[in-house]
Each structure stands twice: as structure tokens, then as C-alpha cells.
Amino acid sequence: MGDKRITLAWTGASGAPYGLRLLECLLAADYQVYLLISSAARVVLATEHGLKLPSGPEAAQQALIAHLGCENGQLIVCGKEDWFSPVASGSAAPKQMVVCPCSAGTLASVAHGMSDNLLERAADVVMKERGQLLMVVRETPFSTLHLENMLKLSKMGVTIMPAAPGFYHQPQSIEDLVDFMVARILDHLGVSQGLVPRWGYDHRQ
Numbered sequence: 001m002g003d004k005r006i007t008l009a010w011t012g013a014s015g016a017p018y019g020l021r022l023l024e025c026l027l028a029a030d031y032q033v034y035l036l037i038s039s040a041a042r043v044v045l046a047t048e049h050g051l052k053l054p055s056g057p058e059a060a061q062q063a064l065i066a067h068l069g070c071e072n073g074q075l076i077v078c079g080k081e082d083w084f085s086p087v088a089s090g091s092a093a094p095k096q097m098v099v100c101p102c103s104a105g106t107l108a109s110v111a112h113g114m115s116d117n118l119l120e121r122a123a124d125v126v127m128k129e130r131g132q133l134l135m136v137v138r139e140t141p142f143s144t145l146h147l148e149n150m151l152k153l154s155k156m157g158v159t160i161m162p163a164a165p166g167f168y169h170q171p172q173s174i175e176d177l178v179d180f181m182v183a184r185i186l187d188h189l190g191v192s193q194g195l196v197p198r199w200g201y202d203h204r205q
């Protein structure tokens with residue numbers, strides 16, 4: 001299985017624009033993306049982006065393909081109990097997964113290995129297979145429990161990337177802030193990108 005495959009999960013934390021932009025960039029980089037969408041993520045997507053996805057995975061997939069203009073087969077939306085999806089098993093799952101945005105709820109479930117839906121199971125699989133899991137957590141302030149869950153996962157090799165864009169690239173728009181976060185995520189995944197100027201190379205004074 002030649003691997004330009006990745007699992008992307010959208011959960012119900014604020015930050016739907018990060019998730020959408022990341023999906024766009026992964027598809028543009030010719031990745032095949034398995035997309036997992038929690039019920040709360042659908043609410044957030046409608047609230048923050050005005051994009052109302054149909055509830056079934058196939059219909060959501062068609063809506064996203066139409067919205068993003070990608071090729072059929074490049075984007076696979078999986079249902080939350082689609083246990084026969086490749087992402088549910090270490091024998092077939094992509095080695096990389098990003099949860100973006102990641103809610104405190106999903107953070108807790110993953111930290112405790114709940115595997116109660118496909119999204120949590122997929123994260124558990126990537127961890128047990130020693131793959132790369134990035135969690136773009138969004139909450140403020142963090143409670144002690146959130147911090148403990150993040151520490152626990154970090155110690156297991158998970159990369160915790162709080163959705164905390166910098167301002168040193170002098171953003172002119174919300175898109176610039178979104179791109180800052182997405183650029184850092186793509187860097188960690190090893191996906192080449194030129195979304196924002198790199199520190200020390202093209203620094204505006």
C-alpha cells in the first residue's frame with residue numbers, strides 16, 4: 001500500500017477553519033484523506049463556516065467533494081461506527097493522523113483509550129502502531145485535567161499542538177492566522193508548504 005494516505009479527524013472544538021484548510025492542503029498535496037467527523041464537529045462547522053454537512057458519511061463526502069473540488073476517491077468520509085474502515089485496524093490504517101480541531105472531550109477519550117467510536121479507535125490504532133498522531137487541541141483556559149491528558153499523550157509520543165497561532169508573521173486576515181497553524185501542522189507531517197514566510201528568511205520588520 002503506497003503511502004500518501006492520512007487520517008484527519010474533525011471534532012467539536014472551535015476552529016473548523018483550521019480543519020477545512022488542512023484538508024484542502026492535504027488534498028492539494030495529493031494525499032488520500034480518510035476523514036472522520038464527530039457530531040459536534042458538524043455543529044461547529046455549520047456555526048463557524050456556514051457549511052451544513054448532511055449526516056450520512058456518503059452524502060457528507062459528496063458535499064465536501066463538491067465544496068472542495070477534489071477528485072472522487074481522494075477523500076473518504078467514514079461513519080462513526082464504520083468498523084470495517086481501514087483506519088480501524090493496524091493492518092491497514094494510514095501511519096499518520098491529525099485531530100484538528102481537537103476538543104477537550106476527544107482529548108480525554110483518546111488519553112484513556114476509549115475507542116468508543118471510529119475516531120477514537122483510529123487514534124488508538126495510530127498510537128499502538130507507533131505512528132504519528134498530532135492533536136490540535138482548542139480550549140482556554142486549560143483545566144488541570146486537560147493538562148494531565150495532554151501530558152499523558154505527549155509522553156506516549158503524541159504531538160500536542162494547541163491551536164495558538166503566532167503573530168510574528170504580521171497576519172492581515174483570519175486566513176493568515178489559520179494558515180500559520182496549518183503550516184506548522186504540515187511541517188510536522190513532512191508535507192512541503194509555503195503558506196507563511198519562514199522565521200529568519202522573509203521576516204517583515
Ligand SMILES: Cc1cc2nc3c(=O)[nH]c(=O)nc-3n(C[C@H](O)[C@H](O)[C@H](O)COP(=O)(O)O)c2cc1C
Binds near residue numbers: 013040044102106138
Ligand atoms: C460552537 C461550539 C464551539 C465549541 N468549542 C469548543 C472548544 O473550543 N473546545 C472544546 O473542548 N469544546 C468545545 N465545544 C464543545 C464540544 O463540541 C463538546 O464538548 C462535544 O461533546 C465534543 O465532542 P467531540 O469531541 O466528540 O467532537 C464547542 C461546541 C460548540 C457547539
